[in-house]
Amino acid sequence: MNTLHTIAQLRAALNRARQDGKRIGLVPTMGNLHAGHVTLVAKARQRTDFVVVSIFVNPLQFGVGEDLDSYPRTLEEDQRKLLDAGADLVFAPNVKEMYPEGMAGHTRISVPVVSEGLCGASRPGHFEGVATVVCKLLNIVQPDLAVFGQKDFQQLAVIRKMAHDLCLPVQVMGEPTVRADDGLALSSRNGYLSEEERKIAPVLFQTLQDTAKAIQAGERDYPALIECARQRLADAGLRADYLDLRDALTLDPVNTGTRDMVILAAAYLGKTRLIDNLLFQQD
């Protein structure tokens, strides 16, 4: 398994794989890999013949005051995990390779509506940065399949819409969230949590589960349920950034006729911003 740092090297390697008739899979990441990333690689491995994993902490999707500088960069450890996971190639460009003329004047991709609200409201410009870098990665690699996690549910919706609207010739696949035994969604940012905070963190998923259960049991006062969930988070020491119920297919607000629902939340635990979501059906 090679690690390549330039677009030219990567394209040459991919041309060889394509000439051998291989179908290409891409798993875009920001590194500091965990079992969640490994399931994405496994899915790409099942569906394609040559799996590329990109590792790039994309400055364009970080806001002022966010954790761009402190984001964990662990390339050697990531390479070991990817070798075990069966990846064929790692693409680890630096910022200059991805943005040779800088970011200020770079073309940006804006995906309306689905990027607005939720994480889009708290992180202005974030999804423009995500859509831009994912579009670049898709154009660089030209994969048949690209695999993303449902943990970043709104991100997946943004990428699907971008691929659809721009007629990108790629299949976008979303994989279920991998969790720790206590339910906490695996995330690189969990590494920021203190021992004490790590014990509290599963409350986020438990709150999502209990809210979904209440709806499935027939409760329809959504604002009251959301208020109750926010209060539970606050009581446990988490500060909700947002907590909302949406139509899982469109991300539109829900009503009593919505069948496929998703409850999504972002919450601060100390300085760490955790996100999670849960898909369910309101019968």
Ligand SMILES: Nc1ncnc2c1ncn2[C@@H]1O[C@H](COP(=O)(O)OP(=O)(O)OP(=O)(O)O)[C@@H](O)[C@H]1O
């Ligand atoms: N627990 C998980 N289960 C499945 N997929 C995941 C999980 N966590 C992240 N992913 C997916 O892995 C891909 C790369 O994500 P990223 O490198 O940002 O990891 P992360 O752990 O989500 O990091 P962060 O803490 O920055 O959110 C994305 O498609 C993301 O949705």
Ligand SMILES: CC(C)(CO)[C@@H](O)C(=O)[O-]
């Ligand atoms: C999709 C992605 C790799 C784009 O930088 C990033 O947002 C992530 O890791 O989820």
Ligand code: BAL
């Ligand atoms: N995992 C999504 C990328 C980000 O938070 O910037």
